Amino acid sequence: MAQSLHHPSPDPALAGWPRVLTDLPGPRSRELLARRDAVSQGPLRDSANIPLVLGSKSGHLLTDVDGNVFADHVSAWGAAPYGAQPPLVRDAVTSAWDRYGMEISQYISSAPVIELAERLVALAPAGITRVAPTVTGTEAVEGAVKLAREATGRPIILGFLGQYHGESTYLTATSSTDLPDNTSGYAQYVPGVILVPYPQSFRAPFHRGPGPYDDTMVLDYLREWVLRYQVEPDQIAGVLIEPVAGEAGILAPSQAFWDGLVAMCDEFGWMLILDEVQTCMGRCGTVFAAERWGLEPDLLLVGKGVTGGGQAVAGVLGTERVMADSHAHLGGTYAWEPAACAGALAGLDLLADDTVLANVHELEAIALEELLPLVDEIPLVGDVRAVGAWTCVEMVAAPGAVTPAPDLQHALHLAALRRGVLAISEPSKPLYRMQPALTMEPELFRWSCRQVADAAREVVAAP
Numbered sequence: 137m138a139q140s141l142h143h144p145s146p147d148p149a150l151a152g153w154p155r156v157l158t159d160l161p162g163p164r165s166r167e168l169l170a171r172r173d174a175v176s177q178g179p180l181r182d183s184a185n186i187p188l189v190l191g192s193k194s195g196h197l198l199t200d201v202d203g204n205v206f207a208d209h210v211s212a213w214g215a216a217p218y219g220a221q222p223p224l225v226r227d228a229v230t231s232a233w234d235r236y237g238m239e240i241s242q243y244i245s246s247a248p249v250i251e252l253a254e255r256l257v258a259l260a261p262a263g264i265t266r267v268a269p270t271v272t273g274t275e276a277v278e279g280a281v282k283l284a285r286e287a288t289g290r291p292i293i294l295g296f297l298g299q300y301h302g303e304s305t306y307l308t309a310t311s312s313t314d315l316p317d318n319t320s321g322y323a324q325y326v327p328g329v330i331l332v333p334y335p336q337s338f339r340a341p342f343h344r345g346p347g348p349y350d351d352t353m354v355l356d357y358l359r360e361w362v363l364r365y366q367v368e369p370d371q372i373a374g375v376l377i378e379p380v381a382g383e384a385g386i387l388a389p390s391q392a393f394w395d396g397l398v399a400m401c402d403e404f405g406w407m408l409i410l411d412e413v414q415t416c417m418g419r420c421g422t423v424f425a426a427e428r429w430g431l432e433p434d435l436l437l438v439g440k441g442v443t444g445g446g447q448a449v450a451g452v453l454g455t456e457r458v459m460a461d462s463h464a465h466l467g468g469t470y471a472w473e474p475a476a477c478a479g480a481l482a483g484l485d486l487l488a489d490d491t492v493l494a495n496v497h498e499l500e501a502i503a504l505e506e507l508l509p510l511v512d513e514i515p516l517v518g519d520v521r522a523v524g525a526w527t528c529v530e531m532v533a534a535p536g537a538v539t540p541a542p543d544l545q546h547a548l549h550l551a552a553l554r555r556g557v558l559a560i561s562e563p564s565k566p567l568y569r570m571q572p573a574l575t576m577e578p579e580l581f582r583w584s585c586r587q588v589a590d591a592a593r594e595v596v597a598a599p
């Protein structure tokens with residue numbers, strides 16, 4: 137790893153290896169969680185899934201307030217791609233803040249803001265020439281929807297079931313990972329969105345049993361059913377899609393799917409809108425996931441990893457045609473604050489070091505080596521997938537079935553947690569997901585995978 141990626145631990149308690157010393161939650165966490173639950177809105181009271189309160193983080197380790205140390209496979213949901221406090225990012229953020237303070241960059245610009253836009257355009261797939269700033273990924277997606285409608289004069293966005301694009305009331309209608317979000321009264325059925333299934337490789341639409349299968353069937357359905365009976369192609373402004381589905385389960389569509397989708401975009405004048413909020417900046421082993429298939433989107437959305445782990449930054453990247461003469465207003469008071477941009481620039485410097493992407497490839501290889509054999513070994517492990525520094529294990533209800541097993545998945549998550557591996561598992565999503573920093577040490581990652589494998593053996597032995 138390059139010099140700048142080392143994380144001298146500020147806390148001696150963190151210097152070692154994961155270790156869990158108390159029941160979970162431990163006594164201090166229990167007390168704080170009770171206080172949190174007394175004042176928090178419903179979904180934030182999730183002690184069953186995350187039975188701990190953060191005490192501190194350093195490098196790729198997370199310590200709870202009871203002194204338990206975990207390998208961090210959440211990495212702030214991908215927003216801390218270089219570990220907890222990468223020194224280069226910290227220095228860039230603090231010195232930019234010392235120099236510029238808080239500023240509203242869409243009114244008063246500054247060098248870090250301009251340089252970040254230039255660097256993103258230079259890194260982006262061919263055809264991208266412009267950038268619009270936002271604070272969150274949600275706003276970036278909302279902005280792209282505006283831009284696609286403005287550029288085409290058409291009203292409808294074609295989305296994919298099971299995708300996640302954010303939490304605004306509009307986007308919950310295109311973000312279908314959590315069914316209650318789409319149906320619980322507060323989520324109105326908004327006009328202007330048509331959804332077709334995401335091209336799944338395991339729990340496939342139009343197919344019984346586990347994959348792999350021909351995911352271009354989704355395009356047949358789109359052409360032969362949706363465009364025939366539901367919407368005329370010239371009413372569709374753009375296709376909004378994650379190049380690798382994250383929340384739905386680390387799913388990477390086939391080259392044939394992308395070729396077919398791009399051909400339809402060309403045929404019907406649809407904007408290709410790639411939501412790379414979660415996949416950008418190395419998560420999938422390339423700077424943008426679009427590179428895997430040679431995609432040249434009209435609009436490309438960035439977030440999370442682009443922060444470098446500093447402060448909130450997201451944005452819309454787009455072509456000259458879509459963005460140069462646009463009147464659509466994006467951003468807001470906090471969009472691309474100078475210190476946040478300076479941190480993002482430092483993150484891009486780290487990513488420019490080849491060792492980061494090389495490490496991501498090594499993590500992918502380790503995940504497949506350590507966890508893929510579980511599919512043959514344990515009949516209730518339905519599938520294991522890894523794309524870059526993104527790994528998931530799917531537990532199933534019966535051997536050979538694809539029906540999710542949420543209780544077993546939850547048990548796996550807790551058993552791994554007791555062994556010192558903190559990853560992502562949510563009751564509404566059929567996957568146990570490891571999403572470490574891109575820079576996690578291969579030894580720590582391999583150890584973590586072995587803990588997860590042992591946890592899977594434990595929970596199937598005594599479900």
Ligand SMILES: Cc1ncc(COP(=O)(O)O)c(C=O)c1O
Pocket residue numbers: 213271272273274275277300301302303378382383411412413414439440450
């Ligand atoms: C693919 C994708 N799009 C959009 C978003 C929303 O980003 P944010 O949470 O920054 O609003 C997320 C967040 O997880 C995401 O994964």
